[in-house]
Amino acid sequence: MPQKRNITAKDIRHLAWLAKLELSKREEETFRSQLSKILEYFSKIDEANVEDLPPTFHVAKQYNVLREDEPRQFPSDLVLQNPPKKKDRFVKAARIV
Amino acid sequence: MKLLHLSAERIASAVRSGEISAVELLDEVVERIRAVEPKVNAFITITKDRAYEKAKDVDRRVRRGLKVGRLAGVVVAVKDIICVKGVETTCGSKILKGYLPSYNATVVEKLDMEDAVIIGKTNMDEFAMGSTTEFSAYKVTRNPYDLERVPGGSSGGSAAAVASGEALLALGSDTGGSIRCPAAFCGVVGLKPTYGLVSRYGLIAYANSLEQIGPIARNVRDCALSLSVIAGYDPRDSTSLTTQPKDYLEELNAPHDLKGVRIGVIKEFIGEGVQKGVASEVLDAIYSLEELGASVGEISLKSLEYALAAYYVIAMSEASSNLARYDGLRYGLRAPDQGLNWSRAYAKNRRLGFGEEVKRRIILGTFALSAGYYEAYYLKALKVRTLVLMDFQRAFKEFDVLAGPSMPMVAFRIGEKIKDPLELYMCDVNTVPANLAGLPAISIPCGLSEGLPVGLQLIAPPMEESRLFKVSYSYESLGKWSFTLKP
Numbered sequence: 001m002p003q004k005r006n007i008t009a010k011d012i013r014h015l016a017w018l019a020k021l022e023l024s025k026r027e028e029e030t031f032r033s034q035l036s037k038i039l040e041y042f043s044k045i046d047e048a049n050v051e052d053l054p055p056t057f058h059v060a061k062q063y064n065v066l067r068e069d070e071p072r073q074f075p076s077d078l079v080l081q082n083p084p085k086k087k088d089r090f091v092k093a094a095r096i097v
Numbered sequence: 098m099k100l101l102h103l104s105a106e107r108i109a110s111a112v113r114s115g116e117i118s119a120v121e122l123l124d125e126v127v128e129r130i131r132a133v134e135p136k137v138n139a140f141i142t143i144t145k146d147r148a149y150e151k152a153k154d155v156d157r158r159v160r161r162g163l164k165v166g167r168l169a170g171v172v173v174a175v176k177d178i179i180c181v182k183g184v185e186t187t188c189g190s191k192i193l194k195g196y197l198p199s200y201n202a203t204v205v206e207k208l209d210m211e212d213a214v215i216i217g218k219t220n221m222d223e224f225a226m227g228s229t230t231e232f233s234a235y236k237v238t239r240n241p242y243d244l245e246r247v248p249g250g251s252s253g254g255s256a257a258a259v260a261s262g263e264a265l266l267a268l269g270s271d272t273g274g275s276i277r278c279p280a281a282f283c284g285v286v287g288l289k290p291t292y293g294l295v296s297r298y299g300l301i302a303y304a305n306s307l308e309q310i311g312p313i314a315r316n317v318r319d320c321a322l323s324l325s326v327i328a329g330y331d332p333r334d335s336t337s338l339t340t341q342p343k344d345y346l347e348e349l350n351a352p353h354d355l356k357g358v359r360i361g362v363i364k365e366f367i368g369e370g371v372q373k374g375v376a377s378e379v380l381d382a383i384y385s386l387e388e389l390g391a392s393v394g395e396i397s398l399k400s401l402e403y404a405l406a407a408y409y410v411i412a413m414s415e416a417s418s419n420l421a422r423y424d425g426l427r428y429g430l431r432a433p434d435q436g437l438n439w440s441r442a443y444a445k446n447r448r449l450g451f452g453e454e455v456k457r458r459i460i461l462g463t464f465a466l467s468a469g470y471y472e473a474y475y476l477k478a479l480k481v482r483t484l485v486l487m488d489f490q491r492a493f494k495e496f497d498v499l500a501g502p503s504m505p506m507v508a509f510r511i512g513e514k515i516k517d518p519l520e521l522y523m524c525d526v527n528t529v530p531a532n533l534a535g536l537p538a539i540s541i542p543c544g545l546s547e548g549l550p551v552g553l554q555l556i557a558p559p560m561e562e563s564r565l566f567k568v569s570y571s572y573e574s575l576g577k578w579s580f581t582l583k584p
Contacts, residue, residue, distance in 0.1 A: 012460065019417060019463040020440060021456060022448035030453075031460055038461065038519050042474060044406040048481050055479030056486060058306035058336065059292050059535030059559075065335035078183070078199035082428035093426055094434075094442035 007035040101125045101582065105171045105265040105319040106346070112170035115159050119152035119170030123214060126172045130216075130263045136244055136584060138236045139258040141177045142185050143217040148172070151214045166211030167326055173208055174264035176255050177218040178225055179310065180299040181205050188301045189223040189233040189251075192450025193429045202299020203334070204268060204310050204327045211326045216264055219254030223452045224420065225270060225303045227251050228278050228524045231515050232454045239511070240282060241583035242549055246508040249279030255313050256283040262582040265315070266323050270300055272308040273408055274503075274528025277540035280313055281503035281552025284542045285580070286320045286569070287313045291559045292535030293338035295324075296331030304415035305336075307408070307532040315580040317541065317570040321345035324562060340560065348563050349570050356390035358568065359496045364397040366501025366527050366554075374546025379502045382543035382553045382572060386500075389571050396492050396499070400484040401530055407485070408529035409522055410465050410478035417462025420455070423447060457518060482533045489534045493558045498568055501527055503540035503552030531556050539565045542578045 012032050016023045023031070076089070085092040100108065100122045111117045127145060134140065155170050175181060178188050180198035182205075187193045201209070208215060222232035230238045230253025238253045240246040241261040248257040252269030256279030259267050269276040271289035280287025288311045295310045302308075312323035322345070329342040362383060367376050387393045425431040425446025432445045451459070465474035492499060505527060514521050531538035536559060540552035553572070557564045 015460045015463045015467070016444075018467060019459050020421070020444045020447060021451070021459055022441075022444040023456065024448070027453065027456060031457060034457070034518055035461065035464075038522075039464070041519055041522075042406045042410055042465075045403050045410065045474075045477050045481050048400070048403045048477075048484060050477065050480035050484050053480045053483040053487075055476055056482040057479060059486070060306075060336040060338075062336060067332065075199050078197070081197050081199075082195075083426060084429070084431035085426075085434075091426055094437060094439045096439050 007032055007039070101129055101262050104316060105168065105314065106322055108265060109167060109169045109171050112155065112159065113165055119155040119214060120149070122170055123148055123152045123172060126216060126263065133261050133584065134263060136239060137241055137257050137261050137263070138238045139219055139254040139261065139263055140174070140217040141187055141189070141220050141235050141254070144184055144215060147184065148214045148216045155212045155214070167322065168208065168211040168213035171213050172216050172265050173213045174216055174219045174255055174258040174267040175205065176221055176252050176267070176269050178221060178270050178301045179204060179268060180301070181215065181218065184218065186218065186301070187235070189221040189235065190450065190452065190455070191234045191430050192423045192425070192447070196428045198299070200299065203296035203331045205299065207327050219252070219258055219267060221254055222251035223455050224301070224416070225251040225272055225275055226416070226454050226458055228274065228521055229515065230254060230279070231511065232452060234452050237511060240508045242284060243508065244584060245510055246549070247282065247511055249282030249504070249508060251275040252313065253279045256280050256285055256287065259283070259285045259313050259315060260583055266319060267313040268310055268327070269313050270308055270310050271532065272304050273412060273532050274525045276311045276313060277503045277528050277538060277552065277554060278525070280540040282508040282550065284550030285313055285315060286317055286539065286541050287311065288320050288324060288539045288562070288565070289531060289537065290324060290328065290562060291338070291537045293336050294328050294340070294560070294562070296329070296334040296337050298331055298333040302419045304412040305419065306415060307412060317566055317573050318346060318349060320539070321349055321566045343563065345563060345566055349566055353567055354390050355386060355568065355571050358391040358498065360386055360391050360393045360568070361396040361492060361496030361499045362393065363401070363499050363501045364395055365401040370526070371502055371505040372507065372546065375502050375504070375506060375551050378544035378546055378551040379553050383500055385575055385577065386568065386572060391568070394496065396495060398488040398492060400481065400488040403481045404485050404530045404533055405522065405526050407478040407481035408525070408533055410474050411482065413458045413462035414465045414475045415462070417459045417466060420459055423450060425450060454518070485530055485533045489536060497557070498564060499556040501554055503527060503554035507546050507549035507551060527554060535559060537562045537565055539569055541569045541572065543572070544578065
């Protein structure tokens with residue numbers, strides 16, 4: 001069972017880092033004050049007696065749906081309409097380091 | 098303005114027989130959009146040229162005596178979460194501004210194949226995260242019944258477009274009530290199909306294990322017709338069910354009554370927190386079903402107490418993973434180059450591209466999946482989901498259909514709840530259980546409270562959409578509610 005605790009600004013910054021999401025100072029503060037309350041509500045599931053039950057990830061009955069490993073045509077001219085930055089027929093990415 | 102008042106079913110048959118032309122109808126719809134869209138704001142993109150091209154093609158084929166489809170000439174609006182090839186698809190988000198899909202969603206292919214005329218892409222809460230459509234990055238859609246109120250969400254634009262006559266039908270998507278909520282608030286019919294019945298190929302993912310595309314229509318027959326068109330196995334969606342498509346409309350033509358149909362009112366749906374006016378309209382509708390021969394009882398599903406919390410933990414966890422793909426490199430918004438490294442550039446694109454509610458859910462989902470909390474939140478929520486499933490299975494041994502209000506309240510004022518996220522989440526309390534359990538659920542209008550529409554929700558076992566249509570159509574045939582264009 002999780003420890004009930006208040007979410008700190010440091011927690012929010014850590015989560016934002018994990019999610020690769022830059023937040024403004026204002027957002028950091030808003031989320032910090034809202035998240036404790038929301039998580040407290042979510043803790044309601046602690047009251048449910050479900051320890052012996054299996055989890056249901058999804059209700060679909062299918063498992064390991066595979067297809068033949070055949071290449072499919074890719075309309076590259078249409079796909080290449082979308083990247084905001086390109087060089088010739090390449091997508092320009094941010095620098096790695 | 099006479100064609101505008103006809104049902105989709107009637108229009109399609111009149112277009113097929115050459116009695117009217119698809120262009121005639123489209124002219125009327127375009128005129129209607131010109132008149133009401135500035136007030137209602139249902140659309141993000143209007144595809145008038147594409148629509149005329151299709152309508153003319155349908156008319157041409159009718160004149161030549163060639164075969165035309167089941168939705169011939171019917172003007173349809175598509176939620177902006179569904180990909181239409183070459184038409185800007187934003188999902189209500191700035192991060193997808195300008196995104197032109199290179200393919201059609203399966204449901205769009207099916208609409209095209211049956212000769213529907215797609216008029217545009219409708220407004221929605223960003224990435225379908227919301228119950229009011231106020232979280233759209235583009236505009237605030239207004240409820241056609243009262244322009245100061247929300248249309249519900251997240252498929253608010255789709256429901257408002259149908260209610261205002263800007264389209265005869267619409268497609269929405271429902272992750273935790275996003276079809277049924279706006280259908281209830283706008284006085285139209287909305288169906289969330291059984292999980293896997295309709296292909297999700299081309300539906301922009303929010304929470305894969307919960308969501309389904311479904312129709313929003315003026316009446317039950319049009320809803321049944323639309324489902325017949327969009328349902329069916331699709332190898333491109335690995336969760337698609339391998340069942341034979343049915344003609345749901347044809348099934349409604351067979352004579353039937355409600356004798357022997359057992360309807361269970363879910364106690365938890367109608368208790369504390371439900372507006373009095375809503376409860377009384379819904380109970381009146383259920384008494385009418387009893388008069389038609391159904392037997393009515395009450396049932397308690399204890400696990401529903403935990404369903405809302407479990408739903409949000411699961412949906413946010415899936416969202417935080419799904420939305421990781423938005424990096425600003427391959428499509429959509431990208432921040433001006435500041436020489437930042439990969440991680441920081443990526444984080445900045447996402448800061449500029451996502452709205453507040455999306456960020457909140459990504460952060461919460463990341464929390465629920467992070468080390469030390471996964472078992473306590475995500476895994477626990479999935480176990481609660483099993484409990485909810487078992488409760489429904491038990492209930493369906495006693496009852497054929499379960500019933501209650503779609504929403505605990507009528508449409509509220511724009512801005513009224515947006516400041517408090519938790520209060521907004523609570524609005525979904527009656528709709529999320531069907532998503533957790535993958536069950537088909539419909540919302541049909543059943544009266545007015547404070548002058549605003551109330552939705553009756555009916556839930557059936559998996560693949561029993563026909564049963565929902567049959568009960569809904571029986572109610573609708575009593576004539577206690579009939580569709581009228583608003584505003």
